[in-house]
Amino acid sequence: MATDYDAPRRTESDEVSEDSLEELKARRNEAQSAVVDIDETDTAESFELPGADLSGEELSVRVVPKQADEFTCSSCFLVHHRSRLASDANGQLVCMDCAA
Template identity: 45%
Template sequence: MGADYDELRPDVRESQEDSLEAARSANAPDARSVVRDLDGDDLDGGDVPGGEILDAELTVRLVPQGEDEFVCQSCYLVRHRSQIARVHGGAEYCADCEA
């Protein structure tokens, strides 16, 4: 007699049924009540769930492209010139993108 390999094993089927029943009986809010709660909240007051709003600036030091570097026109990463795999119409492509 042949085996039906697409049929779930009995222990897996029971586990899935138990999980479904547990999810149905859980006291989780439905999606509509969550949307209503979020619509009613006023986030302009500075209260952000799970965090805080900081009034700080981000300072980033920019380093100019070196003479031995290029920007791949596929992934837009700065690479060393030794990684040039193809030049097409003045556009340079790295070895990772050509692989």
């Protein structure tokens, strides 16, 4: 909405008393029509990466079991090397990142 900064200022009581019923209804309709409900998943599906055709691709990842010198942090649930162990209280292993 454009504002004329040269026009005399009106107080709230002036605005309430001078606004007509039609103006108030129009403002309410404008405020309600500004709400847009967008589903984030629909938005993400419409984007395509340039030059990337992954329709025939198969991704393969080799999963390695947790090693003897690794632990799973009870806070972030990531697997870390034992050198990253910050505390071992009551069997709860916590990494240095989560302990900080």
